[in-house]
Amino acid sequence: MTSPLNDGDIDAGKINRKIFSDPEIFQDEMERVFARSWLFLAHESQIPETGDFFTTYMGSDPVIVIRQADGSVEVLLNSCNHRGMKVCRADSGNAKSFTCTYHGWVYGDDGKLLGVPFENECYGDSMPKDRLGLGAVTRVENYKGFIFGCWDEAASPFLDYLGDMTYYFDILADRVAGGTEVVGGVFKWTMRGNWKLAAEQFAGDMYHGQTSHVSAMIADVQAYGDNTPPDEGTAALLSMEGFQISPGGGHGVGAFERPPGVQAGRMSDSDSVAAYMNNTESEMEQRLGAHRAHDAFWVHNNIFPNFSWLNSNGTVRVWHPKDAETIEVWMWCLVDSDAPADVKRDKRLDMQRHFGPSGTWEQDDGENWNYCAGAGGAIQRRRSLEYSAGIGMSREHPEFPGEIGGVYSEINQRNFYRRWNEFMSADSWDEISVPVRTVPPRIEESHRAREGAGS
Template structure:
């Protein structure tokens, strides 16, 4: 291959070549080496509670069916008939006993095994070996605290190692109570005419954009007697932290003031998420249960969430120039009714296609993408240097590599991981480079 993908990202100097967002050849490498190898978030347990419940989603651009099987486990297989390639199921979700292709009628059970072929005796002379023609199954499926992930790659490391040192931060979202979490019904799904990495990187690493891009929403939602700089979005970087994993994951949050949550979802959910749930404080400790606030996060490559606001989303790639976002609202199963209700309304009002914050993200990403049509616009690198060389590893409260909240360290980590993976680096090499960091996870 002519293109040196690793050369397009310089994490040491803090630059990325804009072709990574736009080039078709790079995109094909990305589908093959990133999306067909990584652990990808598929669904939450609560979306398919009963045997036969299914939903359709994508891994990269490959459509998959995620099905609750009769034994309670989850089956994930390509949403494609093995006969002539037709999409097996064309609904977003539902409940089924089996999946029958609408083209010629080949029928698959809830595990994706081929169980029925019309005219098997007459047309096929009973010579077809149905065991060989089941739907293509995802190589590994695992469940972390109700979050179902899958990977096409049988050699990918276990999910727990893939999450690695990010687990400490993911748990602040996913492991607040023994009862766990559930998704509310309904999904916000829409299209951005922009590369998926703009969104994934922003949720990974970019608190810096919030006071500018979302100035109007902050203004509209902040009561007149509140000081935005002091109480909502503090502009001092040391009032927050950013974390970057060698595995490509990242998060950032305020730890002193920064009570944006109360303005977004209301005081009661803010209190619930910031110390008001004694079980969460017990499980997570003071730093994560009380002091982390207004957090953004991405689990590499394309699963992002905002703890507290509790939107979570997948950025599905749709060619280099387009993505779909599929977003849901997560609640603690044992949250009081008024907290759930405020969460339900608050998430949609702020982070959704009509959300007062997220509307403006679409404008940014789509216009960057449009500018990158220009030849000259692609000739100079983007600047990802914020906070370069200022990280520390011995924070008393927040383990791993951390930095000030306004920082692009996690973006550098995200892009370095992306370049290593997209260029085809083996899992042995990929995991060897992070061995020391993963030990921190605990």
């Protein structure tokens, strides 16, 4: 298959605009990217008990993530084999079975077809019920509480898919011994724009902050600043040095440098959160080493293709692709499980205030993606988009694995699109590379026990 991009154009920092608006490319993405990639589905704290379920999407396919009696997690296609009706229409809950509300077929919590109304009258005694269960995702992994699934049997193992991204994912997932949990529900909203614009921004775009978010930054410093006069505080935010990091696999990470003597909690608006970050820094150092604990303010991240988070305030999100120019954003607030109640509350409020659907920063981003959409006009399509920032300016870091660019480099976006291109061009996983790993993943016995119970 010929992908709409070629690697030479990406190397030169050129991206064809039609990948953000063409319905045929969108359909290919569902098959070639979303049906083959490891996708984030849910956090284990959302389904702690037997029968607890959470419904979500893998690309365009609806799925049910459900806890089994033995503690494992099944992921079932949420689509009846009779006419395709969703067998579960709730967002979450607890169930022993799912009854399709169209003609009443009943499926067990493991997806098996258990009952069919008027079975004998309809099918005699020949109904092959054992072949009519809900499809189940056979590749499911629980990485430190984060449940991922992949439809493709031939996909590389999950840890290989992540490669050196585990080094950076652990800053969210494994900072303290108690692990993480979701607080509150899931924020969901629909926006105009292509899902890749959001994913590439969380992979690699610190650049837009200085223009798109500057008024929100000024308001933050004035409202919640750390006793520095507003002008001085804003100037400090605008002049920070930092990195864009490509750990391979199309994943991306961005961070500001943390100068010696500046406290870990400096980036928080809340005194309780700032104190908590300062108090848990030594535990983080013990677990993840001095460099991850002290050398950076970790900011934005994306695991290819569509799972993103911000370390600063616990917003964790999936960019669900709905059509070529529509995204459904699902956002969770993630906190350390053992954090005090006031820290959990303040993180949630901070996240809502900035990154909820009406959050001061979220509105800035959504407005941009909305007006980036519709770029598939006849004349616009003749003009490629410019992704060349930082070409030839990569550097090594003595500690952080991956290719490193400056804070405003578009290195992560280029690597995101190289990976996207690889998936779109490949006919099978045999033609998709596995990222080179340079740092072994950090897996404790307690993680193994949890993973055993989660997959």
